[in-house]
Amino acid sequence: MFRGSVQPSIISLFSSTNSNPLNLFSTQVDGGLPSDSFIHFLDDSTSLPTPASPATLISAPTLSDDANELKVGHTLLQSVLHIQSPTLRTTFIRCPPSSSSSDLGLKHKWLHLQIRNLGREWSFEVGLVDQAGRCGTVRCSTFQKEPRLIFTPSSPPILHLPLAFPLPSTRPLTAWSTITLNLASLIPHFSSHALTVSSEDDIEDQVPSASNLKAPSGQYSHVSYVKVYATCRLRRIWFSDSGPGQRVPWEFELYGD
Numbered sequence: 288m289f290r291g292s293v294q295p296s297i298i299s300l301f302s303s304t305n306s307n308p309l310n311l312f313s314t315q316v317d318g319g320l321p322s323d324s325f326i327h328f329l330d331d332s333t334s335l336p337t338p339a340s341p342a343t344l345i346s347a348p349t350l351s352d353d354a355n356e357l358k359v360g361h362t363l364l365q366s367v368l369h370i371q372s373p374t375l376r377t378t379f380i381r382c383p384p385s386s387s388s389s390d391l392g393l394k395h396k397w398l399h400l401q402i403r404n405l406g407r408e409w410s411f412e413v414g415l416v417d418q419a420g421r422c423g424t425v426r427c428s429t430f431q432k433e434p435r436l437i438f439t440p441s442s443p444p445i446l447h448l449p450l451a452f453p454l455p456s457t458r459p460l461t462a463w464s465t466i467t468l469n470l471a472s473l474i475p476h477f478s479s480h481a482l483t484v485s486s487e488d489d490i491e492d493q494v495p496s497a498s499n500l501k502a503p504s505g506q507y508s509h510v511s512y513v514k515v516y517a518t519c520r521l522r523r524i525w526f527s528d529s530g531p532g533q534r535v536p537w538e539f540e541l542y543g544d
Contacts, residue, residue, distance in 0.1 A: 288311075288383050288387070288389045288390065288391050288392050289391060289392040289393050290390075290392030290509070292392075294393065294394060294395070296395075296527060296528045296529070297525060297526070297527045297528075298393060298395065298525060298526045298527075299523060299524070299525040300382060300393075300513065300524045300525060300526065301368075301380075301382070301521065301523060301524040301525075302522075302523050303328065303365065303366050303367045303368050303521065303522050303523065304365055304366055308328070308368065309368075309380065311382045311383070311384075312380045312381060312382045312384065313380070313381050313382075313383075313384030313385045313386065313387075314326050314379075314380050314381075315377065315378060315379055315380075315381075315385070316372065316377070316378050317372050317374045317377040317378055320372065320373065320374065321341050321342065322341040322342055322343050323342070323343065323345075323371065323372060323373055324371065324372035324373070324374060324377070324378050324517070325338050325342045325369075325371055325372070325378075326368065326369070326370050326371075326378070326380065327342070327368075327369045327371075328366055328367070328368055328369070329344075329366065329367065329369050330364070330365070330366055330367075331362045331363040331364070331365060331366075331367045331403065331520060331522075332362040332363060332364050334347075334369075338369075344369070344371070345371060345405060345406075345407070345518070347403070347404075347405050347406065347462065348404070348405070348406035348462075361461055361462050362403075362461075362462060363403075363463065363522065365522065367403070367520045367521060367522050368380075368520065368521040368522075369520050370515065370516070370517045370518060370519055370520070370521065371405070371407075371517055371518045372517035372518060373407070373517075373518075374517075375408055375409070375410055375516050375517050375518070376516065378516065378517040378518075379514050379515060379516040379517065380514070380515050380521075381512060381513070381514045381515075382512065382513050382514075383512060390414070390416070390509075390510075390511035390512060391414075391509070391510045391511055391512055391513065392509050392510075392511075393509055393510045393526050394508070394509045394510075395470075395510070395526035395527055395528055396469060396470050396471040396507060396528065397467060397468070397469060397470065397526065397527045397528070397529065397530055398413055398467070398468045398470055398510070398513070398524075398525075398526055399465060399466070399467050399523075399524070399525050399526070399527065399531075400465070400466045400515070400521070400523070400524050401463060401464075401465050401466075401521070401522040401523045401524075402463065402464055402465075402466060402519050402520065402521060402522075403462050403463050403464075403519060403520035403521075403522075404452040404462060404464065404519070405518050405519055405520060407517070407518035408428070408429050408430045408518070409428070409429050409450075409516065409517070409518055409519045410426060410427065410428035410429070410430075410450075410516045411426075411427055411513070411514060411515045411516060412424055412425065412426045412427075412512075412513070412514040412516075413425050413468070413470065413510055413512070413513050413514075414443070414510060414511035414512040414513075415470055415473065415474065415503055415507065415510065415511070416503065416508045416509050416510070416511050417474060417503035417504065417505040417506060417507060417508050418505045418506045418507075418508045419503075419505050420508075421501050421502060421503040421504065421505070422443040422501075422503065422511060423443050423444050423445070423446060423474075423477045423502055423503040424442075424443050424444070424445045424446070425445075425446050425448065425468070425470070425473055426445050426446070426447045426448070427448045427449075427450040427466075427468075428447065428448075428449065428450055429449075429450050429451065429452065431447050431448065431449040431450070432449055433449060434446070434447065434448050434449065434476070434482050435447045435482055436476065436477065436479055436482035436483045438483065438502075443501075443502075444477055444502045446473060446476050446477060446482070450466070452464055463522070465531075467530065467531050469530065470507060470510065471506075471507035474503050474504065474505070474506070474507050475504070477502040477503050477504060478502065478504045510526070
C-alpha cells in the first residue's frame, strides 16, 4: 500500500477530523446486535449526533466521584470515531481494508493511537513483518492478564499483550490516552519459549515446534496492517521514526472542552 512511496518521518494513518477519515479502512459490525454494535462519528464533548435508531450509545465512565468537580479537559471538543459492541472481535476498523490483498508497507518503528476508554473491554492489533518476510501479529487487550505467544496452524503467531487505562480513582486529567508501541522492540518476543502457548485456551508453556519457525525473528521490516476493535473512541493513528519525545505537528495534540 505504501511500500513504493516516499515515507516521511511521521505519517498519519487516521484522523477523525479529516474530510474522509475512513478512506483507507474497512469497517465491520455485528449485524445481529443492531442496537449495540456500530461505528459512528460524534463530538466527544456532547456525544452528538446520536447514531441512527435502534443504535444506543453506552454511557462513558466518569473520572471522579465528586459531582461538583469541574471536569475541564476530560473530553475533546472535536469529532471522534465511536466504535461500540459487546462482541469485540466482530466490530472493528482495519487498514488496509479486509478485502485488500496488499499490506500496509509502513517502515516506521513507532505506532501511536489516541484512544478514549469507554469502560468496556477493548483491543487493537498490528501486523509485523521482519526482513525475511516472516509475519506476526501483536495484539494488545484490556482483558489480557499477562503476555502470551500464541501459535495456530493457519495464521501468523500472535503476541498477546495486556493493556490498562488509568484508573478513575487516580483522577486523570483527561479521559483520553496516547498509546505508543516500539514495534521493532517486539520482534524478539516472538521467539520467547517462556511466553509460548498452542492456543488461547491452553495456558501451559510449550516450546515452539518446527512448524512454528516462520515466526518473525530477524530485523524489523514494516507493518502489514492495523486493526482497532470495539469498544473505544478513536481520534488519531500515526506512525513515526522516533518515540514519544519526537516533535509532532500541533494538530496531533489533544485539546479539551
